Amino acid sequence: MVEIVEPNTCVRGCCTSSTIPLHLPPSSYALLAPIARGSESTVYDARLGGARVAVKKPVLSTADDLDKFHRELQLLCKLDQPGVAKLVAAHARPPNYMLFFQFYESRNLAEKLHVQEWSPSIYQVLTIACDLAKALQYLHNLGIVHRDVKPANILLDKDLRPHLADFGLAMYKKDLKHVSVENWKSSGKPTGGFHKRNMVGTLIYMAPEILRKDIHTEKSDVYSFGISINELLTGVVPYTDLRAEAQAHTVLEMSYTEQQLTAAVVSEGLRPILAHHDIGAPSDLLSLIKRCWDPNPLHRPSFDDIVEELTFIMEHVEKVSCPSLVSPSNQCQNGMMDLQYFKELNWYDQGEQSARITNAAKSNMRLWASSFNESHYHPTLSWGSFATCGRRETMEDTHFMLPQMCNENDVHAFGIFDGHRGAAAAEFSARALPGFLQNAGYTCSPTDALIKAFTRTDEAFRDGLVLHRNSKRIIQKDWHPGCTAVAALIVRNKLFVANAGDCRAILSRSGHPFPMSKDHVASCADERTRVIKEGIKVKWLVDTWRVGPAALQVTRSIGDDDLKPAVTARPEITETSLTADDEFLVMASDGLWDVLSNEDVISIIKDTVKEPAMCSKRLATEAVERGSKDNITVIVVFLRPVSTAERIY
Numbered sequence: 305m306v307e308i309v310e311p312n313t314c315v316r317g318c319c320t321s322s323t324i325p326l327h328l329p330p331s332s333y334a335l336l337a338p339i340a341r342g343s344e345s346t347v348y349d350a351r352l353g354g355a356r357v358a359v360k361k362p363v364l365s366t367a368d369d370l371d372k373f374h375r376e377l378q379l380l381c382k383l384d385q386p387g388v389a390k391l392v393a394a395h396a397r398p399p400n401y402m403l404f405f406q407f408y409e410s411r412n413l414a415e416k417l418h419v420q421e422w423s424p425s426i427y428q429v430l431t432i433a434c435d436l437a438k439a440l441q442y443l444h445n446l447g448i449v450h451r452d453v454k455p456a457n458i459l460l461d462k463d464l465r466p467h468l469a470d471f472g473l474a475m476y477k478k479d480l481k482h483v484s485v486e487n488w489k490s491s492g493k494p495t496g497g498f499h500k501r502n503m504v505g506t507l508i509y510m511a512p513e514i515l516r517k518d519i520h521t522e523k524s525d526v527y528s529f530g531i532s533i534n535e536l537l538t539g540v541v542p543y544t545d546l547r548a549e550a551q552a553h554t555v556l557e558m559s560y561t562e563q564q565l566t567a568a569v570v571s572e573g574l575r576p577i578l579a580h581h582d583i584g585a586p587s588d589l590l591s592l593i594k595r596c597w598d599p600n601p602l603h604r605p606s607f608d609d610i611v612e613e614l615t616f617i618m619e620h621v622e623k624v625s626c627p628s629l630v631s632p633s634n635q636c637q638n639g640m641m642d643l644q645y646f647k648e649l650n651w652y653d654q655g656e657q658s659a660r661i662t663n664a665a666k667s668n669m670r671l672w673a674s675s676f677n678e679s680h681y682h683p684t685l686s687w688g689s690f691a692t693c694g695r696r697e698t699m700e701d702t703h704f705m706l707p708q709m710c711n712e713n714d715v716h717a718f719g720i721f722d723g724h725r726g727a728a729a730a731e732f733s734a735r736a737l738p739g740f741l742q743n744a745g746y747t748c749s750p751t752d753a754l755i756k757a758f759t760r761t762d763e764a765f766r767d768g769l770v771l772h773r774n775s776k777r778i779i780q781k782d783w784h785p786g787c788t789a790v791a792a793l794i795v796r797n798k799l800f801v802a803n804a805g806d807c808r809a810i811l812s813r814s815g816h817p818f819p820m821s822k823d824h825v826a827s828c829a830d831e832r833t834r835v836i837k838e839g840i841k842v843k844w845l846v847d848t849w850r851v852g853p854a855a856l857q858v859t860r861s862i863g864d865d866d867l868k869p870a871v872t873a874r875p876e877i878t879e880t881s882l883t884a885d886d887e888f889l890v891m892a893s894d895g896l897w898d899v900l901s902n903e904d905v906i907s908i909i910k911d912t913v914k915e916p917a918m919c920s921k922r923l924a925t926e927a928v929e930r931g932s933k934d935n936i937t938v939i940v941v942f943l944r945p946v947s948t949a950e951r952i953y
């Protein structure tokens with residue numbers, strides 16, 4: 305990539321390599337945007353000789369930090385294994401100290417699981433586990449312990465293969481024996497002792513012997529590996545799982561301190577909830593995970609054992625699962641093919657294409673540029689979501705999150721769609737509505753833009769349906785998919801909520817629920833009267849009021865072209881000015897509100913760790929526990945700054 309210039313060493317001469325350039329002419333590289341900022345370093349998206357790389361630039365404030373940099377570089381120069389993040393170059397001379405790595409496109413495993421909500425197949429879990437075990441086996445054979453194995457340090461490439469990164473704490477085992485634990489923990493930083501920075505995010509992956517402040521061995525990496533693979537399998541951050549019994553501690557909630565977690569892991573043998581057989585995890589894998597997190601390091605397997613066992617499990621899974629891919633049950637009979645094709649049209653793409661961004665939007669115009677006075681209160685946002693199929697077999701909910709819409713720092717939009725009679729309308733709307741909203745945003749007020757976005761989405765979807773019905777000669781007259789929708793738009797200090805149907809949005813204002821939408825259901829007298837007036841019958845059926853021959857419970861929706869115009873897509877809009885009293889916004893599909901009251905939702909968030917994705921997940925899990933039988937989608941948006949301590953403990 306870039307030529308090696310002799311002598312190829314760092315400034316001190318302690319780091320050498322015959323293949324990796326260790327000093328670079330400034331013209332050969334360019335740092336672009338930062339992609340991660342830690343307390344010890346910043347990682348940049350960068351270019352080196354034309355290729356995309358990730359550059360880790362450590363903060364070097366003390367002589368110790370410099371020693372640490374050279375140790376890390378010496379070590380990285382020796383590593384060459386496909387499961388280890390590849391160092392491609394370094395610059396180790398004043399004033400610039402940088403490590404250049406091959407770029408891994410699919411972020412780290414923690415983000416993939418908890419931000420993108422990726423749910424891997426068993427085969428993908430086994431592939432990652434196996435690659436990672438081989439990388440750790442390689443390191444241990446070289447006498448190196450990593451000491452910071454956790455999903456955030458596992459980078460995924462575009463094929464989702466893992467690469468172990470962050471050798472900031474890695475050491476030769478022989479050197480560790482001399483280093484007392486106190487030494488690596490406190491390097492004279494102000495708080496001293498067990499520095500918070502080392503704990504945050506890492507504590508839950510630490511073996512009991514480390515928490516007891518004994519020496520780290522390779523078996524401590526085995527423990528962290530076991531915890532990480534279980535997280536990969538369950539999608540649950542350790543100790544946040546609500547399926548646990550009350551006494552099994554949801555440790556990451558505010559009420560638990562790190563001392564309490566440490567005590568529970570060390571003396572009560574507390575561990576995360578093991579993945580369940582239900583999800584198709586082979587029992588051999590589950591028992592392997594359990595042995596990896598055994599309290600006694602001597603009882604944990606070595607990576608030689610782990611690699612061997614995982615290889616065996618993978619071969620077995622391949623044999624069992626491959627034939628089903630071609631099983632006759634998956635093939636459609638001839639007559640069914642067309643209908644199948646029709647339903648499987650990619651409605652997301654259809655939606656995206658209908659709401660293509662207009663020229664106005666491509667120019668330099670600003671969204672709602674003149675709206676609202678800049679001197680007002682400015683909310684500080686953080687957002688997260690969680691969506692689950694729940695007890696249903698299919699997922700008909702969709703959502704979108706558009707923080708900092710069109711690069712406007714203080715314009716944000718979020719939306720949830722709950723499909724019925726199929727997922728088509730919900731899938732279409734999740735992509736179309738944000739586009740229509742943006743296009744309208746250059747010319748209309750926020751309220752009008754929201755109304756336009758809803759009605760245009762509805763029209764475009766119903767037009768699309770007609771078009772496909774005709775062109776594909778599908779005689780499926782009575783297929784009329786629809787969806788309910790709620791969308792929130794924040795423009796500076798103003799919050800607008802548009803709702804059509806029975807999704808709901810509430811604010812927590814001074815600790816109390818403040819409804820931002822009204823449910824549009826046939827049991828609501830006003831709505832029932834309106835629908836009847838527009839010519840559609842409403843009948844009491846079984847247990848509730850239902851609309852038209854389709855027996856819909858909602859009175860407003862996108863789609864449902866058999867019930868238009870009575871079942872209108874026109875949303876009701878609520879508007880409010882945000883102040884420092886507004887803590888957070890919660891939006892969710894009716895799967896949540898069926899079993900949780902507005903008050904329940906507020907109080908659950910109050911005693912959950914202040915991380916929006918975790919709050920969303922906790923609410924959904926709680927709703928499933930309380931018997932919700934529907935799909936559940938939750939978006940939580942904090943409107944005030946949340947301190948790191950509140951987010952982690």
Ligand SMILES: Nc1ncnc2c1ncn2[C@@H]1O[C@H](COP(=O)(O)OP(=O)(O)OP(=O)(O)O)[C@@H](O)[C@H]1O
Binds near residue numbers: 341407470
């Ligand atoms: N080679 C890479 N390709 C893509 N992204 C990367 C790469 N290296 C690092 N990153 C991103 O930067 C983040 C931080 O990297 P790394 O863990 O090496 O830095 P760090 O400063 O030691 O972080 P911390 O100590 O806070 O965990 C990773 O989680 C990942 O999101």
Ligand SMILES: [Mn+2]
Binds near residue numbers: 456457470
């Ligand atoms: Mn890291």
Ligand SMILES: [Mn+2]
Binds near residue numbers: 452470472473
């Ligand atoms: Mn690190």
